[in-house]
Amino acid sequence: MNGIKTRLKALPPVSWMLVLIIVIFSLASPNYFSLSNFRNILIQATPLMIVAFAQTCIILTQGTDLSLGAQVSFVTVMIVYLAKKGVPLFASMIIAVLLTVLIGTVNGTIVAKGNILPFIATFGMQNIVNSISLLLTSGSSIYYPSYTYRFVAESTFLFVPMMVWICALMFILVWIVLRKTKFGTNIRGLGGNREALALAGISPVKNLIKTYAFAGFIAGIAGIITLCRVESGQPTVASGWEFQAVAATLLGGTSLREGKGGVTGTIFGVLLITIVKNGLNIIGIRSIYQNAIIGSIVLTAIIVDAIIRIRSKE
């Protein structure tokens, strides 16, 4: 019992705001509080959620990866591009993910060996990857129908949508990596004290590269999921997700400094953003007000969160 209480207390403040927002929306619209809508929300949250998992790993190393959104778009394009060339869909998926791992590796190498701040290095990479996606598609989307998409995006297993299962799987993967492996320890070390890692005989450079590559891998999976949702190669589908992922990660209690935080909180951050968007649509707020409202809610959540954190420290 006490265990539950402390666990509840350990949840980031954003989780409480989440409850509040759900209550408000439920009161505002009869269509809101339904099982099917929550399923809907979970499905909608999945791609961003997975990207945010990747971003969390990067933020734990005191970095940000602005190329994640571009990587996701790139994967949707690459898979379809290859499939159209006759490569089996499954093999295309593997190749595309390997390519994002490669992109991540390049990112990591520039950041670690070139001493460039991740923000700017990955911004450069974002441009490059975007370009590649556009060149591959000549700018438009490419269509390659397959039943696989629907299997991933629309089927359920034990009453839970397949998307959500995949998301859960990715969560477990990242959680285990961060919590139960040496690599995860090193990720925290990269954010917390790089010197200490080096002195303990761990190569910060190698681990940084590995982290970006790992993030690339996760982004690759997010790309596959996104492909299944939009059923076509979309060169710009995920632009801006990297920033939303940063916001979600920070809302979830991961800090831009010192390797503090983890992937659990990130879930709440992503849910907040998704739930607000969904709710505003369901209660039918005019779209020209939506951006201002979503932005204000995210801003408020971040401020409240910061104030609570500062208070609790004092």
Place this chain on the structure above:
Amino acid sequence: MGKTILTAVGITKVFPGMKALDKVDFDLRAGEVHILVGENGAGKSTLAKVILGVYKQDEGEVFFEGEKMEVSGTKDAIAKGIVAVYQEFTLIPYLSVAQNIFLNREFRTKLGFIDHKKMESEAEALLKSLNCEYINIKAPVKQLSVAEQQMVEIAKALSYKPRVIIFDEPTSALSDREAESLFAQIHNLKKKGIGIVYVSHRMEEFPKIGDRITVLRDGKKIATIGINDCTDHELITMMVGRDVSQVYVRTQNEHKGEALRTEDLSDYSGKVKGVSIVLNRGEIVGIAGLVGSGRTELAQLIYGINPIKTGKVYVNGREMMPKSPVNAVKHGIGLVSEDRKKYGLALGEAIAFNAISVSLKKIFPKFFMNKRKIYDIAKQNVDQLRIVTTSVHKQCKFLSGGNQQKVVLAKWLNFNPQIIIFDEPTRGIDVGAKMEIYKLMDRLAAEGKAILMISSELPEVIGMSDRIYVMHEGRMVDECKRGEFTAEQIGSRMLGLGVGGR
């Protein structure tokens, strides 16, 4: 004492623009404590890091048990059992104590995952052997106090079951009690035949643990001698390269009226409880106390860093509300903080810019500035305080600790405040620099400035102060004039014993 296990021959290490080590020889025997002393920037840490493989030497070689060591990061050293407690913080803030101790040597379960349980129980045992069972093994080290963190660092080093262990100023963040348990541990290690290199500026520690001493000066080895073969005085002379007859300089002078007074001062964190002190012009007042007794917080309250909960501060008899350092500085108060890297200096900026950072508006009241003038002022500071540097354009991060502290002092001298609070002004700096700082404080007092000095080195407090306040757990528990009490008496007051006085 055992046979020689580690030898360094003719080590030279050049950093851009300077020679940190110049053909230094060094050797360590099994079961001995070999103390390394020298002024700031003498090259002690550098030597330690060359031995560990952190730095690649430009000349010379290091042998461990007759075998030449490779320089490839710390890997080789760790494999051979050569480890260190570094001068700088080497923990990872949001990993648990246990994870930090076993960093890169994590226990794994059969599946290859980290075995947190096993690491925690091992860590617990280790800390117990250091009398630190009160440290929470599962907590992120970020939540520990500085002293506790230092003990974790030590535990981490010991966990390697080392053959050679290098301590680089391990006690500078520790209280006496913790230092004692470290010394006990060192004696244990000695008995087990482990070689220990011990770097420290605290000379009173040497006889307690040391066997031999090597003195470095300006990157050169001056001598290696047995601990009983020289006096403190001789040692200091070797370190600074000139005769120093007297460490503490204090010319008596008249006190010319009250400069600063606090009444019943308390802060929100509860670390300062109803403190009332008085500080006169021309006087040096020392505050003695244990680490954590709230002295720094008191200084910060007066200086306006933290908000005051209750109480008042008077400057020259007039009440002032220390809302922020801006306000304090306006009232002529200066603070030399205890952590120069964090609060004292912009390490990435040139010496010149640091030196004028407080007096910017005073030198250039008309908004526009003139860089020539800044450089001229800084050049004067460098000459006057004997700051060792190639130019005033040099970034402060390339200076040694003592020289950095002098830049901090320059910054206040240029502003010329009437009240100066020194918080641990000589922490981690060498005797030569220390003495120069004492001289400076004495001069300032003679000029009629009021000086409040917080220090954890009791001899320093006693040697320099005209009056001493003793602080214990946030309260001023005692006050005495110069010569009224012995070190033992003050020490027991600091511990909260024999509270009375007035």
Place this chain on the structure above:
Amino acid sequence: MMKFMDELKRSKSFFSLIGLIGLVIVASIIAPNFRTINNMITILRQASVLLILSSGLTAVLLTGGMDLSVGATAGLVGCICAQLIKSGVPIPVAFIIGILIGALIGFVNGLLVGLLPSFIATYATNWVLTGLAVMVMNGAVIYDLPKNFTKLGVGYVGPIPVLVIIAAIIVVILYILLQKTTYGRQVYSYGSNAEAARYSGMPVKKIMISTFMICSICAGIAGMIITARLNAADAAMGEAYGLQTVAAVVIGGTSMLGGEGGVGGTVIGALILTIIVNVMNLKGVPSFAQPMVVGIVIIVMVLFDINSKRKQSQKQ
């Protein structure tokens, strides 16, 4: 002369300058039309908005902060200004209101940054401001502004576009403010070590907030100038500038960690970005490939800059 060269070499934007010169040489060789006076003026005109935005942002980056909301601020202020002018407010008044709104946005950003990492605070305000711009415009586009206003964007004084003059004035003001005044020194001190600046009795909150205000005011001016140049205002017009501005500042050698760099470098950075796009258009590089070139240039420039700077500072 020697002294000048020395000073230049020591200056933080030395390496960006080499990059710019290299680029100009390459450009003149591969694109013959590049060297025409007309094209030079075109480049300056195109660079103007970016120059104004990035000079302002330099102040924020020097404090170690980040402002991701410049694009949205420009968009919002431009829209409001256009609305005001359309509804009959005199141009100078509208202009001043625009600047005030910019200042207000900067002030709010600054307050938030006291609480949150600037990166995330300004991302959130960016979101809100973008939304506000859409609300202000109600989805419409304002067009056909008075000639006196659009002159700011398209007019000439002699052979020189008014736009370029405005940008030059702002750059010079910021250069003097940051390099030659005690305020500028405080900004640098704050950026190098905010705590040390506070312990030195500097009004750190004011410094930090003021830099955000400078940045947003510049963004506001830029927004109004975009409006004047386009002779129209739409809610999304600032969008493309956000990250580009950051890139310009960083390519110019200003460190995102604060305390290092300056407006001089930023001018170079903004010119580099503008010239690259200009040359690519002249050479007919396909638009899909353009971001790739820009991305590579950003990475290569910053790599070059940072690593040569490191070597240089070690030599000292």
Place this chain on the structure above:
Amino acid sequence: SAPKQNNDNNNGGNGGKNDSKVEDTNKDDGKKDETKEEPKVVTELPVSGIGALVSSDVKAKEKYKIGYIAKNTTNPYMIAQAQGVLKAGEVMGFEAVTQAPATADSVEEQVKIMEDMIQQGMDAIIVHCADSNGIMPGVRKAQEAGILVLTIGTPAAEPTFLRTGVNYRETGEVIAEEIAKALDYKGNVIILEGPPGAANAIERLEGINSVFAKYPDIKVVASQTANFKRTEGMQVTENLIQKHTDVNAIIGMNDESALGAIQALKAAGMDNVLVAGFDGSADATSAVEAGDMYVTYNTDPYGSGFVACAYAVLNLNDGSVPPSSFVPFPSAADKPLINAETVAEYKDSIAWWKVVQ
């Protein structure tokens, strides 16, 4: 009840699982053969007039809920289209809900909005697709939930109940012909393309190129993207006229980029270059009036939204279907060109943008 789905629309995934409104015409569950009859076909356009003049006699029999999804909230074009839907709701008597993605032109968010609209139990969804392929999952889900899906402008990859809005290829052809004629079939042309991947811009471009291909003396000297934006139209033009000083006409893939080109030309003092755009926006109208723009094309978003609603309501009322799955509106037959001759009338009575202000 009668099957209401258009016949040439069977592959759109009408699962018809749980709703009586849409039934599968392929998979016969044999329940009601006797009720099966040919759906009524609406042969005449259910509206009259274009632009602000559009009107209709169609009335909804019930208070249907019809959702509209725009591409963004920053373009007056989209706003006008939403207005058309809202106006139709008023005139025809149904509940209209309009939405747009928070991230401009994000098809992924459009899919999300569709999913959310399914939750709200819409009877019909009208969407201006940001991307033909990307919208498909949403379209399919909506159709499976028995919701009528209509597209305006960019079609969905697979047929839906109805597609309306202009035929982009046709608009391109019409404008290109107009320019070609004005140039006396010879000269140099610069084309300012739309955003990479925007289907409408691509089709429009095809239309233009197919016309110019017929005239060997007309040369397209440069064709670069201006992303539908005025800033970029201006910037790209500024750069291109450095090189192509002898350009005779510039065609922007929309009014915004064309207006940018006009700004650049003016600044460079090149005032005998013909500029053409598409959409008939307010600003373009003034530019035509002022003689800065040669011609633009009234793509009438307002009327298109209105038309789409009319067809949807008719179908919801009694199952009637449009004559084909693509009913262009307005089409060349509606005289959509706005040039010096027609601008006055357009501005006075037709202009769709008047509904926005």
